[in-house]
Amino acid sequence: MKKQRKWWIPGTAVLCVAVGVGISLFLRYRGKSPEELLISYMDCISAGKYEKMYEMIDAKASGNISLEDFTRRNQAIYEGIEMQDMKISEIDCSEKEKTVKYTASFDTAAGKVSFENEASFTRGKEGCLLVWEDSLIFPELGAKDRVSVAAIPAKRGEILDRNGTVLAGKGLVSSVGIVPGKLKDRESAISEISGLLEMDPEQIEEMLAADWVTEDSFVHLKTLPKVQELELGTLEPEEDVVREKDRQQRLLEIPGVMISDKEARTYPLGEAAAHLVGYVQSVTAEDLEEHEGEGYHTDSVIGKTGIEALYEKELKGRDGCRICVVDDQGNEKTVLAQTPKEDGTDIRLTIDAGLQKSCYEQFQQDPGCSVAMDPMTGEVLALVSTPSYDSNDFILGLTDEQWTALNEDAGKPLYNRFREAWCPGSSIKPIIAAVGLKTGTLDPTEDFGNVGLSWQKDASWGDFYVTTLHAYEPVTMKNALIYSDNIYFAKAALKIGAENLENSLDELGFGQEIPFEILMTPSCYSNTGKIESEVQLADSGYGQGELLMNPLHLASLYTAFLNDGNVLRPRLQYEDKAEGEIWLEGAFSPEHVDQVLEGMDGVVNDPNGTGYGAHRTDTRLAGKTGTAELKESQEDTSGTEIGWFAVFTEEVEAERPLLLVSMVEDVKQMGGSGYVVAKDKVILDEYLGR
Template sequence: MKKGKSRNKRKKTRSRLLWIAIAVIGIAAVISAVCVAGMLATKENAWRTPEELLVEYMDHIPKQEYEEMYAMLHIEASGNVSQEDFVTRNSAIYEGIEVQNMAVQIIAYDEEQMAVTYQTSFDTVAGTISFENEALFLKGEDGYKLVWDDSMIFPNLTSTDKVRVSTTQAVRGEILDRNGRVLAGKGIASSVGIVPGKVENREEAIAQIAELLETTPEAIEKMLSAQWVKDDSFVPIKTIPRVEEIELMKIEPDEEVLKEKERHEKLLEIPGVMISDVEVREYPLGEAAAHLVGYVQSVTAEDLEEHAGEGYTANSVISRSGMEGLFESELKGQNGCRIYIVNSEGKEKEELACILVQHGQDIQLTIDANLQVSLYEQFKEDKSCSVAMNPYTGEVLALVSTPSYDNNDFIMGLSSEQWTALNEDENKPMYNRFRQVWCPGSTFKPITAAVGLESGAIDPMEDYGNVGLSWQKDASWGSYHVTTLHAYEPVILENALIYSDNIYFAKAALKIGSEEMESSLTGLGFNEELPFEIKMAESQYSNTEGIETEIQLADSGYGQGQVLVNPLHMACIYSAFCNEGNVIKPYLVYQKDAVAEYWIPGAFSNETASRVLEGTKKVVNDSNGTGYAAHRDDILLAGKTGTAEIKASKDDASGTELGWFAIFTTEDTVEHPILIISMVEDVKGRGGSGYVVKKDGLVLEEWFSSN
């Protein structure tokens, strides 16, 4: 009995436990269901909105993050576009039009349609593009996804349409002389190219072409392996001078022309080689104006990177030096560019952006091409520089540096051998001498005279006495003496200029004193940048902060010591002698009605300027004057010679000499006034400054006879 009651009790207990378990499981299931529902609701609330996603999508475009854009798509609703096709399409368009500065503004959101209306704008190679568009979204398992088709790029773009970019190359402006003669402009050259499919015995042919074009087979192979090259493509290899028929018809054609003709013929004998005319930059004056005009070259990948956003393309040229560089922005102009959509038949469907071409401006200089060539021809075998200007207006008429180089060679492309030869030439043909400073020698004496007169330190009629050809102040100078070439009497300022007396001007400098000399030269623009379009080296009177010794001061008086002067600066100071003491401001950009502007007005009094002018007239017109070889009967000229000793030390007997000559018309009534300053290196044993006087005299003869 007890056993039966016990079994029944155990059955009832198991039943109660079962029901409890079932109840617990049920409650847990309910709780679990509620939790899942809550989690789903929380996840959906955490999804980013279509507006936020659209902004993110557009933000990827200028960063070229196309894979990230693709990951945001609803693939099925986007026509199952592959990632490769999506990336190819978007990158080709957005990078082709050079998208930058993307901006997006949300206008509206239709929650039911899940459609975002937005306004977008961005900069492109053809200007700003702006439009309103609509983006559709669908709910996916893990959030909203963008429905993409080509209209997301541009509203009217379909999958069969193409976006085109066309560029109209701006014509580079010309550089002209004062009379309209071209210094830099359009020329025609020969473009040598290869049609790969027509080449026979490729390795041998390319080696032959490379030799004739002074390049390497590797360089040619690299050009032929470019992605765009097909068998029937014309692949330009090098630009070479064009052989003019008119040159060949001369009785005695130039040897270089004949060599070039022979090269053309040999190239054309090679199957696959073609030669066509191509427009290039040309410099008609060549070597005569290379340092002044400068040159351009085709842009490099580095140029495009450095000048990104400045309108350069792979077909552009860019300046490297001279006037080409100084006026690059004006000369280059602005390329025209259009972005437009064409349909599958190639017909234009819509213009998206357009910038009209702006051709480069012409730059007219004050330079006289004939004078430029005349000076070059006289000094082309020398290491020299010359500047010429109108002393009454400041118009710079010529800037010449010799020896020179042909800037046309840079258009054609220099071989490494040519470039090395230019840079290793001991005469430094690439060195621009008219921009440098040089020891002026006796051409500095009129400046010392003017400083002394202006300060009252020099009495022009005081006779310093004839002390012979060698002099020192006292025994404190040790073995150092100032020497001169001529003995004369009386030893007064005018005669000292005529005979170019070093001793007189050494004594004059001591009378002036270092403080006054430094102050006066500073007032004349020493240690100061010349106000001129081309940056010139600054003239100086000392290598340190000042003139430190009596000997240095004495030597400075006749243009030695540590005095260095830029030739154009010297010309400007000389202009004061015929402008009543006012130092002219030089300029290079032509003005139809030239108006004088003074850089340093009142540098000297009219009395001082007149006194120095009279002395420099005698230098050229007195038979004893060192510049008498340039004397003319028809036009009154003034000037000053100079020979500067360049020595490693005061005792150096093997040093060289610089020869100078400054010469100018003295009256503003002359029809074609001019001031020329020329400097030639290494005139020792060649006549000193007399060598320069003779050559400048020939230049003036040509100047006055042709004007």
């Protein structure tokens, strides 16, 4: 259907005398029987050849209808109902009564229409012509009747979190408009309205000048947030709520301005879930062309980003349609066709709205992202990218200034960071340790020896040295994880070897699409697909070099430490009684997992551990911090740092199992990964303490 609003096809205009037809019409159809004439006439309807149809009628016997009125009436109805595939059958001609009985059937926007009908004809010396009446279109259609084509809008499905909390659904907004006839001091009023609505006065004048506008029309100007009445006794109402309430009150004080409630798609979590949930917008001409035949019309909305776009087909539903004949008093005479609406399907996600919001609130000013999972099922509990934007703004309508500000914001709020791949730094070390154990190239008890805070294999490395922050003894795998020793893991990578490491990372999903509903950037260990040098290999051991990881991929690999070495597939669609689905079976052995887990436990629970800031006495946690340096050379002091913290509930039987991975760009002046640890601690306190 092409229209969602109800509309009327007008009745026949004042009749005028047909001229210019003459005997040429008879000559054109000379020799045709009434049956053949009827078939030719009906064939022209499907082709939209209204002028040829007119040549087949006896205009005088048809009330002297003009070609213009004939075309207007037929075209408006047939094209308005989207008539297609006209078929005529069971034709029975009576020469005595000069009638042709037939059965017509065709498809419409509301489904198939089929009816029995009767057409009259005249016969002259040169042949026969049809007598046109409105009933030739539909038997029940009179000259003053109209055909109503009304959409029955389908409800768009809601997007829900695991507990049924609405992430996207039907809500109320405020529609601000003008009743032109009630404006006083028009120029001054429009100037004030334009200032309050941040619109150009010329734009408002243009909207008021539309052909359909009368003095009593309500002319919609802008959609604003719905502001509920502030509760009595509220000491500190949100500043933006107070500001919006004041703006709408000032608008209502202008004579001629009206504000009414209007249903619209709303996003209760706003900025906290924008990159995940996305937003809808009105369809464009390009959308209608791309999705032709899929039930979209000019008043439709379509998912543009996030879950709204990913599950567009399921959420959209399909509008119903009702085609009726209505008399000139507006009374319904008969229903010609009707198709029921099919409401869209609700999409329930594994997301925990409270955790999603908590992650956003902690990092909302930081360029970064967070991924939270249930490590026992693979269910994704939160996907957050910061800074963010408010999906509701796209429903209300962004001004050019707002759109420009979003695009020029240095924090890149439109950029979805959880979909990208980043330098993981030391957060990759547990994976490297497990790879070394699996390939038999590392002995977890071997003491690599204390070589200080700087090391290189030999002089062939030139000016390149691997540096670390802490000296400790013995230099074993467990301690290397606790102290996050770059030198140990550089040596470990060299022991593993480039080929072993490449093959192992390939087996762990590097260079592959992550099996997840949302498309993520694949992780990689080299720009060329190969580790080209010893220095690159050593760098890769502690998450530098050309190694890049998607945060969801990193979180998925960490599930191996709680599932006997099996990596679980991350999932976003909620299922009752969900069980973990293995993505990478036997990635590591249970024995190797336990050996690595000893060090990860120490990261959070040993006072020397780099993640000790997240230590809890009520819940045993394990994890790994990471600080990735981004600089042009080893001597570069102006480079930035990416901070990571990956942490999870260590006990398999934990009451609220959680695996949380957070990343923040540019933490060099904020305490490195310690900044992320402190933020994650608040999230853990809120979630585990519920």
